[in-house]
Amino acid sequence: MLSAEDPKGGSPPSPHKEPKPPWLKVRAPGGETYAKLKQTLRSLDLYTVCEEARCPNVGECWTAGTATIMLLGHTCTRGCRFCAVTTGNPRGAYDPREPEHVARAIATLDLKYVVLTMVDRDDLIDGGALQVARTVDGLRERRPELLVETLVGDFRGRLGDVDVVLGSAPAVFAHNVEVTRRLTPLIRDARCDYDLSLGVLRHAKERAPDRFVKSSIMLGLGESRDEVEETLADLRAAGVDIVTLGQYLRPTPKHAQVARYVTPEEFADYKARAYALGFAFVASGPLVRSSYHAAEGFVAARLNPASANGVEPRPAASKPPEPGVPAGGLLSPSALVRRASNPR
Numbered sequence: 256m257l258s259a260e261d262p263k264g265g266s267p268p269s270p271h272k273e274p275k276p277p278w279l280k281v282r283a284p285g286g287e288t289y290a291k292l293k294q295t296l297r298s299l300d301l302y303t304v305c306e307e308a309r310c311p312n313v314g315e316c317w318t319a320g321t322a323t324i325m326l327l328g329h330t331c332t333r334g335c336r337f338c339a340v341t342t343g344n345p346r347g348a349y350d351p352r353e354p355e356h357v358a359r360a361i362a363t364l365d366l367k368y369v370v371l372t373m374v375d376r377d378d379l380i381d382g383g384a385l386q387v388a389r390t391v392d393g394l395r396e397r398r399p400e401l402l403v404e405t406l407v408g409d410f411r412g413r414l415g416d417v418d419v420v421l422g423s424a425p426a427v428f429a430h431n432v433e434v435t436r437r438l439t440p441l442i443r444d445a446r447c448d449y450d451l452s453l454g455v456l457r458h459a460k461e462r463a464p465d466r467f468v469k470s471s472i473m474l475g476l477g478e479s480r481d482e483v484e485e486t487l488a489d490l491r492a493a494g495v496d497i498v499t500l501g502q503y504l505r506p507t508p509k510h511a512q513v514a515r516y517v518t519p520e521e522f523a524d525y526k527a528r529a530y531a532l533g534f535a536f537v538a539s540g541p542l543v544r545s546s547y548h549a550a551e552g553f554v555a556a557r558l559n560p561a562s563a564n565g566v567e568p569r570p571a572a573s574k575p576p577e578p579g580v581p582a583g584g585l586l587s588p589s590a591l592v593r594r595a596s597n598p599r
Contacts (some may be wrong), residue, residue, distance in 0.1 A: 269294035271508050276516050277358075278541050279502065326356060326390060327383045331374035333444035337433065337473060339506035340374060347378055354386060358393025361401070368551040369394065370429075373405040373552045382408060384416035402426045402554055404469070412451045414458050414505065427497065428459045428560050429469035432490065433500070435482040442476055442511055450456065453493045460494030467535070467554060469497035474522075477514040487565040488530050496535040498555075500525050500545035 282367035282378075321525040334342035351355075361369055364570075371390055376383040384407070391403050404427035410416040421428060432452045434442045460468045470490050474483065483596055490498055500522060505513050519541060536553045 268335055271505040276518075278519050279516065298597070301595060322364075322366055323372055324361070326357070326371055326373045327376050327386055328374060332377040333446055333592055335433070335443045335447070335504060336511040337442055337476075337506075339510070345376065345378055349376070349379070349383070349386065354389035354393050357390050358397055358557075360491055361394055362397035366401065367373060368402045368404070370404045370406055371425075376406040377411065381416050381419065382410040383414065384401045384410060384419040386544050391420075391425050395424075397512075402551065402558070404429055404554075405553050406431070406469075408450055409447065409455050411446070412448075412454060413598035414455075417455055417458055418462060420460060423464070424463075424556055425466070427462065427467040427469050429471075429497075430455050430459070432456075432486065433471065433473055434476055434484045435472070435478045436489075437482060438476055438503070439479055453489055456490065456495055457493040460496075467496045467557075469499070471499045471501070473503040474500060474517045475513050475515055476511060480521075483525060484528060487525070487534075491529075491534060492531045498529055498531075498534050499543050500537075500539040502541040 279284045328345055329341060330343045331338070331340045332342070332344060357371075371387060373383055373387055376489045387405055387407060391405060394403055396402055403425045405420050405423075405425040406429040407417075407420055409430060429453060432449060433439075434446075439447060456468055456470055459466070472483065472486055472490075487498065502517055503511075503513060505511065522539045522541060522543075526537045529537040529539065535557075
């Protein structure tokens with residue numbers, strides 16, 4: 256629970272004890288397509304953020320041919336107050352075979368759009384950027400028509416690492432600001448920064464202007480309307496093309512409380528405001544999540560997946576080498592591990 260004495264400062268969101276409104280109630284996922292995809296994912300030992308985050312749209316997105324895969328393990332080096340992913344120090348552990356394994360597995364699935372997300376890996380020198388890029392490369396080699404979105408961390412503002420991900424030419428480069436400026440020190444990990452996130456997004460658009468850049472905002476954590484509109488304006492000024500807005504839902508009692516449930520009418524107003532600011536595509540609604548499939552049709556219509564706007568896939572020989580990775584090893588070479596003075 257957040258308190259007025261929160262060491263990060265700022266005013267905490269007030270608790271919300273009202274029952275969930277009817278617009279947040281959805282049917283349990285099901286159907287032949289959903290069941291088949293779930294069975295296939297389990298047989299390939301792939302676990303999606305859709306399931307781990309208990310996303311209410313999992314059935315809808317999977318039926319539409321969209322899934323979100325998390326790379327670089329299941330332990331995040333950061334501890335944001337909205338996220339249920341385990342926090343800890345992986346101490347440089349990762350599977351160098353993951354890009355090949357994921358690419359082979361995804362290539363067998365009947366997917367049209369895949370989101371590759373990641374835990375924050377501050378223990379790695381490159382933050383895991385090369386692992387993400389290699390996975391995109393592997394997918395493109397096997398399924399050139401597949402649309403790939405990379406939803407990545409801020410890499411502590413190291414733009415060279417951002418360039419590594421952009422070099423794999425994903426159809427969409429995404430990084431989430433998550434909340435408004437005032438709420439950032441209350442809700443996100445202390446290593447996160449609102450302006451740093453904007454800088455990553457701005458650089459991505461400047462570095463690859465033919466790519467779509469995307470971000471997401473959670474509502475219901477105590478923000479004001481003016482703050483939401485300010486965040487939308489900041490994102491658009493940074494060159495963001497696609498924005499999603501959704502209701503924050505508390506994953507466990509240990510996480511930040513819901514301050515209020517934003518109505519569908521308010522979400523509709525924010526959508527209109529975002530379009531007025533010049534965003535190319537907006538998804539705004541109580542059940543919308545950052546990797547919600549709504550933007551898929553828009554991206555597909557605007558990009559030729561086979562040639563990716565004229566940018567050909569990088570040949571295998573051009574991939575930057577990763578020094579010292581033992582074949583089949585599970586630990587990264589010491590050169591890629593960041594030494595932390597206070598390991599978690």
